[in-house]
Amino acid sequence: AQKVTQAQTEISVVEKEDVTLDCVYETRDTTYYLFWYKQPPSGELVFLIRRNSFDEQNEISGRYSWNFQKSTSSFNFTITASQVVDSAVYFCALSETDYNQGGKLIFGQGTELSVKP
Amino acid sequence: ETGVTQTPRHLVMGMTNKKSLKCEQHLGHNAMYWYKQSAKKPLELMFVYNFKEQTENNSVPSRFSPECPNSSHLFLHLHTLQPEDSALYLCASSPIAKAGHYNEQFFGPGTRLTVL
Numbered sequence: 001a002q003k004v005t006q007a008q009t010e011i012s013v014v015e016k017e018d019v020t021l022d023c024v025y026e027t028r029d030t031t032y033y034l035f036w037y038k039q040p041p042s043g044e045l046v047f048l049i050r051r052n053s054f055d056e057q058n059e060i061s062g063r064y065s066w067n068f069q070k071s072t073s074s075f076n077f078t079i080t081a082s083q084v085v086d087s088a089v090y091f092c093a094l095s096e097t098d099y100n101q102g103g104k105l106i107f108g109q110g111t112e113l114s115v116k117p
Numbered sequence: 118e119t120g121v122t123q124t125p126r127h128l129v130m131g132m133t134n135k136k137s138l139k140c141e142q143h144l145g146h147n148a149m150y151w152y153k154q155s156a157k158k159p160l161e162l163m164f165v166y167n168f169k170e171q172t173e174n175n176s177v178p179s180r181f182s183p184e185c186p187n188s189s190h191l192f193l194h195l196h197t198l199q200p201e202d203s204a205l206y207l208c209a210s211s212p213i214a215k216a217g218h219y220n221e222q223f224f225g226p227g228t229r230l231t232v233l
Contacts (some may be wrong), residue, residue: 004159035221043205044119091160093144103174105222107160 002027004094006108012086013082022075023092023113029053033095034068034075035105040088051075082115089113120144123208128199129231130198140194140208149191149224151183151190154205166191167213188189198232205229 036048121182151163166185182194211221
């Protein structure tokens with residue numbers, strides 16, 4: 001069965017601190033996709049990144065970086081020099097590869113990040 | 118203009134009411150989804166539509182009835198709901214993936230539903 005675990009329910013940091021959000025997944029597929037979404041208080045999930053199982057290169061986008069390690073089934077997300085606007089719930093998700101069904105996303109429980117000024 | 122819109126944004130209804138949630142996507146996608154987000158729980162996939170055809174019903178109670186008249190619109194008809202159905206209902210869309218690829222889903226802002 002596929003599963004995504006975000007063990008950190010809530011994280012609170014002070015502005016300018018670095019913070020890492022953990023994501024561990026389980027799947028028996030050899031081809032799969034991982035995602036991170038941000039959900040601000042407005043409710044809309046905002047897509048941040050997609051990574052496929054064959055690409056273990058880490059990625060950096062501005063203050064955001066992602067560390068994908070197949071050996072530990074982890075896809076962690078780091079925000080450098082956090083800002084108040086980063087406060088949100090962050091979801092890690094895993095896709096099934098039965099894309100003929102439109103693709104299903106299995107979400108983790110989410111990590112609520114609070115960045116205080 | 119946002120890619121995926123949902124109306125209403127907030128809805129309060131009694132257990133005997135009938136209401137509908139609407140979702141519209143302006144992205145030219147062919148797949149649409151309904152998710153339920155309850156407090157302190159992961160998002161739960163409810164329904165998937167590909168090219169207007171329902172391809173997934175994730176054991177959702179019959180008091181939730183989806184409708185997809187075209188690839189741009191998706192409805193969720195609600196009747197005789199229970200208080201535990203109170204949640205944020207999110208709609209999403211995506212292109213149909215090509216073989217060996219996957220396309221990310223784009224979400225609407227959600228409808229906050231309260232069942233009294």
